[in-house]
Amino acid sequence: MGEGGEQSEFLSEEITFIVTFSPGGGFDTYARGLVDLLPDHLPEDVDFVVENSTPNFTGLMDIWRADPDGHTIGTTAALGMVARQIVEDVPYDMREFTWLARMALTEYMIAAGADTGYESVDDLREADEVDWATPGAGTTAWLASIISASDLEINFNVVNFEGTQEAAAAVLRGDADVMLGPTTTPSLTEPLNAGDMTPIVSFTDEQPETVPETDTATDIGQEGLMNLNLNRPVFGPPDIPDDRANTLSESIVETLESDEMQPWAEENERPINATGRDEMSDTISGAFDTLSEYEDLLNDHLDQ
Structure with missing residues (x-):
């Protein structure tokens, strides 16, 4: 028993x-x-x-x-x-x-390909259009992507893939500019630690241990992002x-x-x-x- x-x-x-x-x-x-x-x-x-x-x-x-x-x-x-x-x-x-x-x-964050030059939410707002990779229509990350991009007033184009790994690979190849994913997934933490991606903002009130140098939802006055985790x-x-x-x-x-x-x-x-x-x-x-x-x-x- x-x-x-x-x-x-x-x-x-x-x-x-x-x-x-x-x-x-x-x-x-x-x-x-x-x-x-x-x-x-x-x-x-x-x-x-x-x-x-x-x-x-x-x-x-x-x-x-x-x-x-x-x-x-x-x-x-x-x-x-x-x-x-x-x-x-x-x-x-x-x-x-x-x-x-x-x-x-699981808490989310937005990250950009290092070659895009995007380093902040303001950079994304100022872009003509941002190609945004998601792990597929109907997923929670897709949902959080379109709501957060809209609430942050970013002009974005959704590009759907089948899974977080595939979305991250697209950003690393340059087929998309940014993505949203868990602060703990190796698909994000490994390229972030290697310098191949740049952290934009975490949907947290404190910096996550896995990505310590990033803006948080609290830092940018967007605490509502945490409801999308x-x-x-x-x-x-x-x-x-x-x-x-x-x-x-x-x-x-x-x-x-x-x-x-x-x-x-x-x-x-x-x-x-x-x-x-x-x-x-x-x-x-x-x-x-x-x-x-x-x-x-x-x-x-x-x-x-």
Whole structure:
């Protein structure tokens, strides 16, 4: 018997964990780190199979259509998919998924290719047009990109790729000028430390440890940027029974907060800040309220 969750008999030998991004990225790294330790905190012996199902919409629909028995769960860029629901007639409702936990709240930053000469938000404002790389329409980074660029009064052209690594590679090649990504992802921290990218602003109130010499949202008087940071949730299809959902949720949070998880977080530079079912459900509800204010802006960019 593991230490997590209430006694349950619903678990079979295998649970599928769907990641709606390609292998090697942030969501994939968090998911694999979690499932390596999660079986020890479940009340029954169970194995996990991680499946990468892309693009984001495809993976989301795989979870939406799964049987609500607790044997299919996953992670996605939730706020990006809320944005798509606000402006499109989609076959899912983000409010109806069974929200189980949050693995982490990841803070964003904007970075520019070193060869562009951009070193500040003012430089971007003064440019005729900035080619802005994103990891794909509907992702949270895409959402944060278009909202922050608009709020910062930057004339920008969105260029969508399939993942943060691909967006960073485009900036390094010179196929795009700037990108937005997590302050902890090696796709950004490595070229920043090598001098191949220049930090513009972090969506934080203090300088992040990974990029210590950068302006923050507080420094430039744009604290609202911090509302765009990335939640990394774990969820399942609608209508998972509460007893099963509670067992999974409690075990996931217990795993994330365990002593065994902390060395993994430090080694991979992936901070953990876990929350449970109620907090994640509240986050999704709040996202509908916030993002509805940007419906026209979202409409303008979803088809690009």
